[in-house]
Structure formats: C-alpha cells, structure tokens
Amino acid sequence: MGGFFKSSIGRKVAMALSAFFLMFFLLQHLFINMLSVFSPDAFNEVSHFMGTNPLVQYALQPVLIFAVVFHFVMGFILELKNKKANGVAYARNNGAANSTWSSRNMIYSGLVILAFIVLHFIDFWIPEINTKYIVGDMSGLHNGEFRYYHELVEKFQNPLRVGAYVISFVLLGLHLAHGFTSAFQSMGSTAGRKKNLQAFGKAYSIIVPLGFVIIALFHHLFNNH
Amino acid sequence: MNLTLKIWRQADSSSKGQMVDYKVTEISEHMSFLEMMDVLNEQLVNSGEEPVAFDHDCREGICGMCSMYINGEAHGPDRGVTTCQLHMRMFKDGDTITIEPFRAAAFPVIKDLVVDRTSFERIQQAGGYISVNTSGNTQDANSIPISKHAADEAMDAATCIGCGACVATCKNSSAMLFVGAKVSQYALLPQGQVEAADRVQNMVAQMDLEGFGNCTNTGACEVECPKGISLDNIARMNRELMKAAVK
Ligand code: HEM
Ligand code: SF4
Ligand code: FES
Numbered sequence: 001m002g003g004f005f006k007s008s009i010g011r012k013v014a015m016a017l018s019a020f021f022l023m024f025f026l027l028q029h030l031f032i033n034m035l036s037v038f039s040p041d042a043f044n045e046v047s048h049f050m051g052t053n054p055l056v057q058y059a060l061q062p063v064l065i066f067a068v069v070f071h072f073v074m075g076f077i078l079e080l081k082n083k084k085a086n087g088v089a090y091a092r093n094n095g096a097a098n099s100t101w102s103s104r105n106m107i108y109s110g111l112v113i114l115a116f117i118v119l120h121f122i123d124f125w126i127p128e129i130n131t132k133y134i135v136g137d138m139s140g141l142h143n144g145e146f147r148y149y150h151e152l153v154e155k156f157q158n159p160l161r162v163g164a165y166v167i168s169f170v171l172l173g174l175h176l177a178h179g180f181t182s183a184f185q186s187m188g189s190t191a192g193r194k195k196n197l198q199a200f201g202k203a204y205s206i207i208v209p210l211g212f213v214i215i216a217l218f219h220h221l222f223n224n225h
Numbered sequence: 226m227n228l229t230l231k232i233w234r235q236a237d238s239s240s241k242g243q244m245v246d247y248k249v250t251e252i253s254e255h256m257s258f259l260e261m262m263d264v265l266n267e268q269l270v271n272s273g274e275e276p277v278a279f280d281h282d283c284r285e286g287i288c289g290m291c292s293m294y295i296n297g298e299a300h301g302p303d304r305g306v307t308t309c310q311l312h313m314r315m316f317k318d319g320d321t322i323t324i325e326p327f328r329a330a331a332f333p334v335i336k337d338l339v340v341d342r343t344s345f346e347r348i349q350q351a352g353g354y355i356s357v358n359t360s361g362n363t364q365d366a367n368s369i370p371i372s373k374h375a376a377d378e379a380m381d382a383a384t385c386i387g388c389g390a391c392v393a394t395c396k397n398s399s400a401m402l403f404v405g406a407k408v409s410q411y412a413l414l415p416q417g418q419v420e421a422a423d424r425v426q427n428m429v430a431q432m433d434l435e436g437f438g439n440c441t442n443t444g445a446c447e448v449e450c451p452k453g454i455s456l457d458n459i460a461r462m463n464r465e466l467m468k469a470a471v472k
Contacts, residue, residue, distance in 0.1 A: 003426075003470075004466070004467075004470035007429050007430065007433060007466065008399075008401075008429065008432070008433050008437075008438075008439045008440075009401075009429055009462070009463050009466045010466070010470070011439065012439060012440065012463070013463065013467065078439045078441075081438060081439060082396070082397035082398065082399070082438035082439055082441075084330065084436070084438075085329060085330050085331065085397060085398035085399070085436055085437055085438030086328065086329065086330060086396075086397075086398050086438070087328040087329050087330050087332065087333070087334075087398070088242075088328055088334075089328070090294060090297065090325055090328055091231070091233075091244055091323055091325060092231075092296060092297040092323040092325070093297045094296065094297030094298050095297075095396065095445070097297065097298050097302070097448070098298070098394060098443075098444070098445035098448035098449055099396075099443040099444055099445040099448070100443070103441065103442065103443040103444065104396055104443055106441060178442075178443075181442075182441065182442040185442045185456065185459065185460055185463075186440075186442065186463065187463070188460050188461070188462075188463035188464035188467055189460060190457050190460045193456060193457065193460075
C-alpha cells in the first residue's frame with residue numbers, strides 16, 4: 001500500500017480523494033452561507049452550532065485543513081514533476097486543438113484559489129480562532145446579540161474584497177469545470193466520461209461558485225448599514 | 226503547392242538544435258507528408274547539404290515509427306492518422322509549416338526529428354507480455370470463451386502502435402495512454418489474469434522511473450492518438466493498480 005501512494009497513479013488517486021472532500025465541503029459551506037440571504041437568525045444559529053460543536057471543531061476542521069494543504073502541496077509537487085518530464089519546449093504548440101483551457105491551467109486556477117484561501121483565512125478564520133480560543137469567548141455574542149451575521153455583512157461592504165471574491169470564484173468555477181470529472185477518471189471510474197455526470201459536473205461548477213458570488217453581491221449591494 | 230518549412234535541426238543528441246527555414250516548391254496535394262519531406266531531402270542532398278533525419282518504416286500507419294510534431298500537433302492537424310498517412314491536401318499553397326520532434330525528457334532527440342523511444346520498450350519489457358509456452362503445444366484458440374465485448378475492447382487497446390504521440394501531445398509528457406492500452410489489452414482477457422497484479426505494478430513503476438509525467442486528464446492524448454485509443458484505458462489501468470495494491 002505504501003508503494004501505491006508513491007506511484008504517479010497513487011498520487012493522482014490521493015489528489016482526487018482530497019478534491020472530493022473539498023467539493024463536499026464547498027457544498028455545505030454554500031448551504032450555510034445561503035441562509036444569510038434568507039434568514040439572518042437561521043444563519044446565526046447554524047454558525048454558532050458549527051463554530052462551537054466539538055465534532056465540527058476538533059474532527060472535521062482539522063480534516064478540512066489537512067485536505068486543503070494536502071491538495072495544493074500535492075498539486076505543486078505533481079506540477080513540478082510534470083514540468084521536469086517535459087523536454088525542450090515546442091516552438092509551436094496548439095493546445096486548444098485537443099483540450100480545454102481549464103484542463104491545461106489547473107495550476108493557475110488553483111493558485112488563485114490558494115490566494116483566495118489565504119485572504120479568506122485572514123478575513124474570517126483567524127479572527128474567529130482568536131475570539132474563541134485565544135480570548136476564550138465561546139458565547140458567539142456581541143452586545144448581547146449573535147455576532148456572526150453582523151460580521152459577515154460588515155466584511156462585504158468593501159468593494160475591493162467583493163471584487164477579489166468574485167474573481168476567485170470565477171477561477172474556482174474553471175478549476176471545477178475540469179476538476180469535477182477529472183477526479184472520477186483519476187479514481188479509475190469512467191463515469192466522469194458519461195453524459196450524466198458531465199452535465200452534473202458542469203452544473204456544480206457553475207452553480208456553486210455563482211452561489212457564493214450572489215451572496216457576496218447581495219450583502220454588498222442591499223445590506224448597507 | 227509552394228511551402229515554407231520551419232524544421233528543428235540538431236546534429237546529434239549532445240548538440241544544441243535550432244529551427245531552420247526551408248522552401249519547397251511544386252508539392253502535389255496527393256503526396257503524403259513524408260513524401261513532401263523526401264522532396265525536401267532530395268533538394269538538400271543535391272545542394273550538398275545534410276538531409277533532415279526523420280523516423281519512418283512502413284509508411285502505412287502500422288509500425289509507429291514516424292513521429293513529427295506538425296504545426297503544434299502530434300502527427301499534424303488530421304485526426305486518426307500517423308504522419309506517414311497525413312496528406313498534403315490538409316495544407317494550403319503558401320502555408321508555413323512548423324515541424325518539430327516529439328518532445329519529452331524521456332524521448333531524447335537523437336538527430337533532427339528522430340527521438341529515442343526505447344523508454345517505451347523498457348516499459349513493455351517490465352510486464353507487457355503473458356508467460357505461456359508457445360513452442361509446439363499451442364492451445365486451440367477457441368477453447369477459452371471470451372465475451373464479444375471484452376474481445377472487442379482488448380482488440381481496440383491492442384491497436385496501439387507505440388508511436389508516442391500521446392506523450393508528445395501531453396502537457397505533462399505522461400505515457401499513461403500508452404501504458405493504459407498495454408495494461409488493458411491483457412487485463413481484459415483471461416490469459417492476462419495470472420500476472421495481472423505484477424504487470425500493472427511493474428509497468429507503472431518503470432513508467433515512473435523513465436521520467437514520464439502524471440496524467441491530469443486533459444484528454445489531449447486521446448484526440449491526437451492515430452489509433453483512437455480511449456481514455457477509458459487509463460481509468461482501467463488506475464483500477465488495476467488499485468486492485469493490485471489491496472491484494
Ligand atoms: C488551494 C489551492 C488549490 C490548488 C493549488 C489546486 C491545484 C490543483 C491541481 C494542480 C490539480 C491537478 C490537475 C488535474 O488533476 O487536472 C487539481 C485538481 C483538482 N482540484 Fe484543485 N487546487 C486547489 C484548490 C481546490 C479546491 C478548493 C477544490 C474544490 C473545491 C479543488 C478541486 C480539484 C479537483 C476536483 C481536481 C481534480 C482531481 C483529479 O483529477 O484527480 N481544488 N487542483
Ligand atoms: S496510445 Fe495512441 S498515441 Fe499513444 S503510443 Fe499508442 S497509438 Fe501512439
Ligand atoms: S511510418 Fe509506420 S506508422 Fe508511419
């Protein structure tokens with residue numbers, strides 16, 4: 001088994017497994033954030049639950065961090081190995097004749113997502129960890145009210161931040177346009193090459209990023225205070 | 226047709242190469258690409274220059290020797306053909322055609338457009354066979370029933386001619402379409418089962434050792450493959466390797 005994950009194919013399988021976890025995570029993240037558009041109270045309740053539940057905080061959160069770090073570190077390792085496998089660069093190479101832009105530029109869309117994740121950590125995750133585990137305030141309250149919704153809306157007032165989010169999500173969509181079906185192929189399944197799953201993958205890679213964009217724009221445009 | 230050719234010239238494996246421009250005139254659209262190259266070489270020989278070295282043998286699309294990267298695509302712009310089967314009618318009078326060798330670290334240039342593809346042979350030697358006694362006591366071909374579906378798929382995989390266009394095309398210089406085809410042609414048949422686990426493990430290990438890259442499923446190889454080898458073969462190879470790992 002140890003040899004398996006050292007092989008080129010084993011690494012791709014590990015890459016796909018981490019990607020599946022991330023795609024599942026993204027879906028639940030979208031559902032929770034969507035609540036902020038429809039019901040601030042529900043958003044506060046769920047946020048407080050996710051932020052204080054021991055299972056989420058001490059089991060799922062470390063797994064998520066591991067998956068993200070593993071995914072991009074392995075992405076870089078494979079990219080470097082692939083560059084080394086190339087000979088002299090072609091004087092003329094017509095990549096568009098046989099493959100999609102998104103499939104050829106996974107590392108670039110990935111890099112933008114990585115930059116986004118860093119920004120996102122600074123925006124939400126670090127303040128959250130600070131309040132809860134450094135300051136030690138697990139109440140989730142500010143001036144006697146739940147603080148989560150208020151903090152979210154506050155963040156999306158800055159047009160630069162909203163712009164950066166929108167660009168990142170477009171790149172995430174492109175990453176997933178190839179990645180969703182690619183992950184099935186890496187796992188040895190031909191399902192990703194069939195119409196049904198291709199349609200589902202396309203829908204996922206449009207709807208999920210678009211959902212996040214709508215949330216950011218909604219709070220920016222309609223929630224001034 | 227009158228054409229401008231931009232061709233990679235390299236004296237030997239250790240020297241630095243460069244693109245050199247040539248002109249050819251009165252090329253018939255019925256010529257194959259290699260016949261056009263023959264015309265160029267005749268011209269070069271007559272003027273006392275070194276002809277362009279390129280690989281070829283059968284010139285009918287079955288040996289897998291010819292290997293040119295033409296206008297940014299392995300075996301040129303046509304689909305389902307090798308360079309020897311590519312016709313000049315795919316080009317227009319006055320065109321500039323860029324001709325380069327198949328590029329990959331595991332395919333070093335020997336001279337001009339000729340590359341060393343023995344890395345493929347070493348992958349084959351690592352497991353691309355079945356161990357049966359073929360000396361005189363050959364079994365009747367119909368004594369082991371094989372479903373039509375499996376036989377067809379195995380046959381499709383076996384049509385790979387080992388040309389290396391998949392590697393040349395791949396942005397990762399991955400050999401997985403070739404190895405996937407070679408693993409699949411045995412994995413699909415009962416005769417291949419005995420050595421199945423060792424085969425896939427050894428062939429993949431050799432492929433990695435030769436310095437081929439990692440597939441990112443762009444699908445470019447499948448489009449450029451002259452034999453239409455399907456990406457399904459890569460998925461099958463991945464399954465075979467997973468199966469072998471948990472054994
Ligand atoms: C942290 C920044 C990220 C980087 C640097 C990155 C980079 C990469 C690279 C280089 C690949 C391999 C190319 C390929 O297999 O085609 C890849 C594959 C993939 N990535 Fe990412 N990625 C990142 C984040 C994400 C995120 C957040 C998701 C999903 C929510 C994701 C989903 C996928 C999927 C589905 C694949 C295909 C897996 C496979 O083919 O085995 N990536 N990523
Ligand atoms: S898979 Fe296709 S492109 Fe690759 S070596 Fe075989 S015939 Fe050539
Ligand atoms: S020369 Fe044999 S396939 Fe082209």
